[in-house]
Amino acid sequence: MGMTWGRLIAMAAIPAGIAGFVHAQGAPATAPMPPAVAMAPASKDPAAAPAGRYNVDLEHSSVVARVLHRGMSYNVLRFGVRQGTLQWDPANAGAIALDVTVDAKPFYAPIVYKIPPESAQSLNVAAYPEARFVSRSVRQTTPGHALIDGDLTLMGVTKPATIEAELVGVGRSMEGAPTAGFTGSMVIDTAQFTQTQMSRMVGKVTVVLDAEFIKG
Numbered sequence: 001m002g003m004t005w006g007r008l009i010a011m012a013a014i015p016a017g018i019a020g021f022v023h024a025q026g027a028p029a030t031a032p033m034p035p036a037v038a039m040a041p042a043s044k045d046p047a048a049a050p051a052g053r054y055n056v057d058l059e060h061s062s063v064v065a066r067v068l069h070r071g072m073s074y075n076v077l078r079f080g081v082r083q084g085t086l087q088w089d090p091a092n093a094g095a096i097a098l099d100v101t102v103d104a105k106p107f108y109a110p111i112v113y114k115i116p117p118e119s120a121q122s123l124n125v126a127a128y129p130e131a132r133f134v135s136r137s138v139r140q141t142t143p144g145h146a147l148i149d150g151d152l153t154l155m156g157v158t159k160p161a162t163i164e165a166e167l168v169g170v171g172r173s174m175e176g177a178p179t180a181g182f183t184g185s186m187v188i189d190t191a192q193f194t195q196t197q198m199s200r201m202v203g204k205v206t207v208v209l210d211a212e213f214i215k216g
Helices: 003-025 197-202
Strands: 052-056 062-069 073-088 097-103 130-142 145-154 157-172 178-189 204-215
Touching: 052 178, 073 204, 130 157, 145 178
Parallel strands: none
Antiparallel strands: 052 073, 052 204, 062 073, 062 204, 073 097, 097 130, 130 145, 145 157, 157 178, 178 204
16 A cells, blocks of 8 residues: 555544544443343253254353373363354254354464464364354253264364263343353364374364353
8 A cells, every 4th residue: 555545544534533532531431231130040951941043152152172182181272153053942852953153263372382273284274264063963862961963064074973962051141031051072083074194193182062042
């Protein structure tokens, strides 16, 4: 960008900046909180969450991967959830459906790796920015526990995967909407998804998904 355009943009931004500063002087320091409802204790009863479509609460959801290092120790990577839906029916486990998309970029600060996990030698996030799990069937094992069979897409390859899921609790959001929280884990073999040397060395990885879903 040339200097002339840069000066024009800077000059145009000054009035907006001043207006924003003046407005900020009379604005509260933080955004007002939504009106809270009575926070009853969470329930362990699956039926306490009414049937219907739920959307993932991005603020209270994440994925953690425990990666085995040469059979001697575990490293932990964390990933953010981008979007997700849960079709919930406590009376019919077969009608439950889960679809979750995860940002493939890992977070691991303050650890510094010689080969960054997001690099082309490992997860290759530049080429494959997302991972996705879509359920095919849900099998209840005990009240509040189920096996979720589905397809996991990682680094452009789709393979069958199973999540061992547990209902953590059912309650209400701050706005009063029905909310259900789950935790689940699955074990994947990275060699099934890529032939890179690093991923083949890693082998099996334990992935834990923690998520809240809000009805509406």
